Amino acid sequence: MDTPQPILEAQDLRKSFGTLEVLQGINFSLLPQEMVFLIGPSGSGKSTLLRCFNRLEEPTGGKIIFDGVDLMSPDVNINTMRQQIGMVFQQFNLYPHLSVTKNITLALRKVSKKDSSEADEIAREMLKRVGLEEKANAHPDELSGGQQQRVAIARAMALEPKVMLFDEPTSALDPELVGSVLQVMQKLRDSGMTMVVVSHEMRFARDAADRVAFMSEGQIVEEGEPGAIFENPQQKRTQDFVSEISR
Amino acid sequence: MNTSETFSRWDLFTETFFNQRLIDEYSGAIAKGILITCEIAVLVVFTGIALGLLLAMLRSYRFLPINVFISCFVDILRSLPPLVLILLAYFGLPSIGFSMSGFLVLWLVLSLILAAFAEEIFWAGILSIRRGQWEAARSTGLGHTQTIVYVIIPQAIRMTVAPLTNRTIAITKNTALGTVIGVGEILNQASTAQSFSGNATPLMMGAIAYIVLFIPVVAIGRWIETRFAWRRI
Ligand SMILES: Nc1ncnc2c1ncn2[C@@H]1O[C@H](COP(=O)(O)OP(=O)(O)O)[C@@H](O)[C@H]1O
């Protein structure tokens, strides 16, 4: 039987800011339909790694292979590739001057070149999936943080990406709003979406993730099934971190 | 105080500034001046602001040679008194084969000056937009130009409206400088009439024309300011 091809792969990925090497040779691979959690102390390079995956951050070394394409190759159209890699941010980053629907349809109209009615139809469908149909004409500042983040997820989903990257999607939320966002992510997961999630929602990771990777100081120190990482970490740094966050 | 003396002073005052005969005689000329001032002002506002916006957008590509050029252009135009540039362009350029009418020189120079200020204002607005807005847009596949046009500028405009309105009013008032290069705008008409008649009434008519013209502009500016400030981010 064939082993499945990874959809996203980092090979000896490096990133420096000046003299600070934030990613020190990351090797990582993600299979289709996999959900991987990325955990680790603040400043360990999780966001930078995620942002290298769609080249919001330019790596200073190594390779990123997405769907068989070398993203660093000069003849890659990064804008087309980025449409296939959805990204969700800690601060939601909705466009404050646009309605919820327009937030979702902007890239559909301007990059995918869909006409307005088709784009609006897709937006309606996506809003239904995140449970916010009635907010189609609202502006972001009329929504709670949890609702804004669900719109941001809908915006990324609308482009039908092959992979979705989440950078601490619930860290900026009031505790009572976290659940609604996790629920949407769980639904996405159930629909077979491939996801990389930076998050310290341990319970969610344990329930939903296929794999957890622990990062420290620019390296992936240890990875494995959630049970193995959380209950039986092998590395000292992982043990310290896990006991820190489970307190 | 003697009543008749006060009375004659009042007569002298109205005679000097509000001479009815001269008002009748020169109102046509002043009206023509108003028309020309309006023409130049509208042209300057459109070209100046459009060029300023274009330069600020170009600057966002952070391409070094272009940015050096823009910085030099902006600093030079902001430091030179407008009159110096107007005289230089009107009397200097013909010697190297560029002969332009006073109207054209006034339009061009004031547009460039407004563009320089507008560029700085728009650039500050662009810089004030959080990085996350760029990242969200770029992550959905929008290119740099699309991001700046659809995401960044519409938000940046909000913070530029107030300074831009003030600057625009200040620079359109400089249309009066056209008088030194023979552009028949309000001040030119008024001072010509003043020297013919030896009376200040035409100048007073000119001043009133400026007030009538610019008070609505100031009022519209204030209205735009409040309209754009309504929704906080
Ligand atoms: N644009 C940048 N310029 C300079 N240093 C940066 C930049 N972005 C991140 N860093 C540094 O890189 C390191 C890793 O950051 P980050 O990837 O955000 O970590 P994490 O998401 O794990 O908290 C930190 O030391 C941070 O200060």
Ligand SMILES: [Mg+2]
């Ligand atoms: Mg981070």
